[in-house]
Amino acid sequence: MAVTLDAQKRENLQSSYTKALRQSGEVPSIIYGYQVEPKTVAVNSLELVKTLRDEGKNAIISLQIDGETVDVILHEYQTDPLKDELVHADFYAVNMKEEMDVQVPISLEGEAVGVKEGGVLQQPLYELSVRAKPNDIPEQITIDVSKLSVGDSISVSDLKDGKGYEILEDEATTIVSILVPSAEPEETPTDEEQSEPEVINQKNKE
Incomplete structure (x- = not known):
């Protein structure tokens, strides 16, 4: 309406x-x-x-x-x-009886299992191109990510056309994925840790 x-x-x-x-x-x-x-x-x-x-x-x-x-x-x-x-x-x-192409925002729902395990959620796509009559255009398209583990992803091909609209995006396009957490770099000794205390140097001079 x-x-x-x-x-x-x-x-x-x-x-x-x-x-x-x-x-x-x-x-x-x-x-x-x-x-x-x-x-x-x-x-x-x-x-x-x-x-x-x-x-x-x-x-x-x-x-x-x-x-x-x-x-x-x-x-x-x-x-x-x-x-x-x-x-x-x-x-x-707009012509209320004619379909039109629009961009609809994507809303992610839930907390992914993979994120709880330390993975990193990546969302390269924030809008979907859809075709629908004006009254059938969705306000947003909600995607549940709660079951995604580390290494899992959701592509356009995993979605179904909704009631009254058709998704136009390339089916191979990735919407969201859970990446393996990057390894933390090893700590290297600081200059202060590598040098000897000044008191010892003083004793050696004596």
Whole structure:
């Protein structure tokens, strides 16, 4: 089910007006995509951040613009690295009846047996490319790693397509593995341990 957000048309594109929008808590945005002429809008920053936090980055958002409803997905966004605030967002209008390709985050569940035995968990893949209709896109794909021992791994081929979506990644791609712990280097004597105490040297001189 789509989340509803209000959006206001943004016709003044001057930098001073855009700056004022951000200061008032609005995010300058653009909408484009399926059966939509590109249009500039602004949405409430707090509401958008809350939606992303609660529903995930692939959430379907119904933008309400002057009585018109447009179903979109957040395609890209920019943040201010110093203030950690949203400064711009791109919304892509979707066809709710047509499949689309998206990246879905991977969530690991459980503590691997191999980690308890001293192994090191390595996760080279953090997102999966999947194909699904907008309403069938999962928020995340959860993988249970609790039974993995040292030397074990999980690849894309070990996963099954979920209800309503198809995984597009190469089946040979490794998602997570438990590596053998590296041997600790032998301790070497320090310079102080190798040299004789100064008192002995003094006695030898005498």
